[in-house]
Amino acid sequence: AAFKKELVSQLLHLHFKEDKTKVSGDPLLLMAEFLKIFVREAAARGVRQAQAEDVSDVDVEHVEKVLPQLLLDF
Amino acid sequence: EGWCLSEEEFEIWNQRYRLKESDQIQEIIFPQGRFASLQDEKEIPQQNPRAGTRELSLFEWRVWQNRPFPTHLVDHSERCYHFISIMETIELMRHEEGECSYDLEIKPYLQMEDVT
C-alpha cells in the first residue's frame, strides 16, 4: 500500500494559496514516502503500546498515548 | 482525476474502515491547536464535540510522557527528548510541597549583576 502521487498532490494543494502551483513528480514521491513512513511509525508504535498492555487489539487510546512523542518526532 | 477511490476501493473502505452511524464512535477529530500567547487571527470557535465524536487528546496521558515510548523505524528527535525531560522534571516537582527543589538547586548560582 502507498499514497498515490495524485492524492498527495491534492493534499498539498489544500494548503497552496495559488491553485496554479505545480509540484513535480519527485517531491510528490518524496512526500508520499514521508506520509507512508509516518503512518507505519504511528501504527507500529500503537502496536507496541497495545502489546505492552498485553492486548491484541490496537485501539484509539494506544494511539493517543504515543501521539505527543510521535508528533514531536516528525 | 486518478486520486480518488475506485469503485472497488470505495467498497473496501465503506465496509472495512468507514465509521458508521451504527458504530459507538462515528467520528474522530483532532482539535485545532491554539497559540495561547498569540491571538489567532482566524480564531476557531471551540465547538463542543457532537455525541459519537471522539476528540484525540494530547494531554490525556500526560503523566506517561516522562519516559520515551518505544519507536519503530524513526527514533525520537532531540526536541522529543527535551519534552520528555521536561515532563520528568514536572513529574518530580508534582510531589513537592512548599519549597521547590529546582529553586534550591539553582539559586546559589544566581549573580544579580548577570540579570540587572
Add this chain to the structure above:
Amino acid sequence: QRLKAAVHYTVGCLCQEVAEDKGMHFSKQAVAAISEITFRQ
C-alpha cells in the same frame, strides 16, 4: 470528504500491513485516529 476517504483507505491498507506483520489487529477507530492525524500532518 472524498480526499479524507482516500487518505483513510490508504492509511487502512498501511495499518493492515503492519497488523499482519505484527500479528495484531487495529480497531476501526484506531485506523480512523491515525488517518485523522495523518490528514492533519
